[in-house]
Amino acid sequence: MRPEKSEKKEISIGIPGLIEIHYKREKLVKAVDVKPCGMMVLALSDGVLVLHYDENTKKLRYAFFDSKGRLRDVGETF
Amino acid sequence: MSATISEEDVKKELELHDELDLVLVLAIGPSLASHLAVQKRAILISKLLGVDLEVKPYRYGLYSETITEKLQSAKNATLFRKRDGKYELAPIGLRAYYEILKRLAVKKGEDTSRFIEILHHMSDDELLALTYHLFPESFEESEIKDKVRAVIEQFRGKGIIKAKREGEKIVLEADA
Secondary structure, eight states: OOOOOOEEEEEEOSTTOEEEEEEOOSSOOOOOOOOTTOEEEEEETTEEEEEEEETTTTEEEEEEEETTSOEEEEEEOO | OGGGOOHHHHHHHHHTSOHHHHHHHHHHTTSOBOHHHHHHHHHHHHHHHTOOOOOEEETTEEEOHHHHHHHHOGGGTTTEEEETTEEEEOHHHHHHHHHHHHHHHHHHOHHHHHHHHHHTTOOHHHHHHHHHHHOGGGGTTOSSHHHHHHHHHHHBTOSSEEEEEETTEEEEEEOO
16 A cells, blocks of 8 residues: 655744644645745645734634635634 | 637736736636625735735624725726626636736746635635634624634534644644
């Protein structure tokens, strides 16, 4: 059985240090800077991950939508 | 009519507009769009692209007076128009939509253009959930906050994305 391919991306967001995103995907993604209070998106194989870092609360909020635009997961770091 | 619009026509038209007009073209997209959907999509796209846009909490979450003014501006009638209380792209606006997506894919990567395409598949409830979740100030004046919160809670912590802090680092694991 072929092991699942896992890739790791480090993205600088300035003030709080690093966001590391580990995901399964067949091809590499270009790095995108997330500015403080900025938003970024990452296309994954099954949909899109939306991230927003709020500098005031120091929280990273995320939402994952599948390719048909259906919401699948939301959360935040504390 | 759209068959008579050349690539040069589209490029010339795009030069006549500011970046927020182009955000609105992306926000309206290929199908008839409600005012609420255009507002939410435009706020998300402008945040993503770093386009300045003043927003404030209002009855249905974050709202931009500038977006409403631009949607009604005669200057933008070549790009989009109102029909049956909703907004649609004019033929040259639709060509501009695909041209802007193509440019974004080159300039910002496929992730951005894919996100914008997925935005157009989202229901109003999902658009509201996304904007309220990412920008919690949306709840402040909202008349529909309980409804939106219920949608968000329904999908919270489903396990597709796992987030944790490791010191100063935030680690996200995506099972997708």
